[in-house]
Amino acid sequence: MDKRAIFSGKALPYMLLLPQLAITIIFFYWPASQAVWQSFLLEDAFGLSREFVGFENYRTLFQQREYYDAMVNTAVFSSLVAFFSLSIALLLATQADKNIRGAHGFKTLLIWPYAVAPAVAGVLWIFMFHPSLGTLAGPMRVMGFDWNPLLDGGDALALVVMSATWKQVSYNFLFFLAGLQAIPRSVLEAAAIDGAGPLRRFWTITFPLLSPTTFFLVVVTIVYVFFETFGIIDAVTGGGPSGSTTTMVYKVYSDGRLGGDLGGSAAQSVVLMVIVIALTAIQFRYVERRVQY
């Protein structure tokens, strides 16, 4: 892995590393360790006194019904977004991978939602489905849906899932398309000569060969739902109605800022850190395996 030819220098390499290390330590390691430390402290409401309480914050946390609700919301939200954004992206990618005219133009027209901020995506969708003025809310009412994402928890969750999926499809599409283009044509041609139709070729050849990409995208999408959808939730529902769209990250934010419970918020941060580290570890194990293929 190392270079044969290198420079010698005593102070220079450290000076080159200094800016990044300084920023990393001040804005990363220090706050991360503070979060861990704070999770063992109990602070009074005015921030005047602090007391070491061991695992008290964690015990309180895991006794809260709302925390389990937030966990369930996060799980439901991530599985729905992962399922829909991956299937839609795969469907679009397989079509764009066909040798049709204008495929490149379609690609351009499908990838740009990646660049839309999550909060803005949320605003676009609430505008479209707003119960009183949304362009699509009227037709839905005519069709007999009792639609109101501002009052009904299930509708709110549906709206948030749709906005998050809309944004994530572009990313997954791009990676699926790259994965499809890496599959050797000769394999597919051989199968076609043996008489396998397009659907059969897809399920017996393409889909298994894509599985590393799919797995990678599942992990990435879950991480996306955990963290980046914060903007969507805050802009569209504010975690409501009555907590039905409060995810774990949103709860860290609202307990710390709105509730003033810094110890509890820090304990939640630590739980999240553990989850992200686990997800990242899974992702890296997979990356190692992919290199061997």
Add this chain to the structure above:
Amino acid sequence: MVENRPFNTFMAYLVLAIGVVIVAFPVYLAILASTFDASTIINGNMPLTPGDQAAENYYRTIFVGASRSTREPVGTMMINSFVMAMGIATGKILISILSAFAVVYFAFPFRKTAFWVIFITLMLPVEVRIYPTYKIVADLGLLDTYTGLILPLIASATGTLLFRQFFMTIPDELLEASKIDGAGPFKFFKDTLVPLSVTTMAALFVIQFIYGWNQYLWPLLITTKDSMQTIVIGIKKMITTQDALTEWQIAMTTAVLAMLPPVAVVILMQRLFVKGLVETEK
């Protein structure tokens, strides 16, 4: 395609066209809304062809702003977002190319340690350490400053890893040749490494610009002055979903303006964007 099946080709066009329509429709509605006055939108029967209020709406949004909620012209917000996005993109490139240079081209004690110290930051997004980071930035007196908006977000390993990966592919002979020519580290960096890295830098820049422009939680916490808020924060403040006070025509005009720069970057620099996206995720 392996064999020629007209029906199959037709299906491909159909599916892709439906996909494009679904992707574009919410944005089309936003653009439409930015061409009507408030009352046309509020009554819930907005026509599906553009109105005639576009000039008025864009003028008011950019130079005056929403009257009830944000009290700040969106033009100012766009400048804030732009400064933040540029600062994050250039800052990340600068610090990470230097550290990658050190890690790849020098042998020194604790090299592996330094690499791992940087590498681990990949794992924890800013969201999980948000309040302690806020406190540090507050203690440093950086609330409501561009520095405070930018610095904490450039503490990440993606850039370093990307440059490291790229440097590893540069043949050793290049460095040997420059050494024979008597070039020191600075000269090699400036005359060989930087010119070779231009594409990588540009790809990273595109991704980081979008990342910076779209930041939400961090600017929401550390900007308290109206004059420092970014456009993505501004639009959220304009939307008060529960009541009729939202000036939807201004909010949707702002949404269009908030999408414009990053979407333009993706479309105009598509090749670099795809390269950056694929390589930063490896």
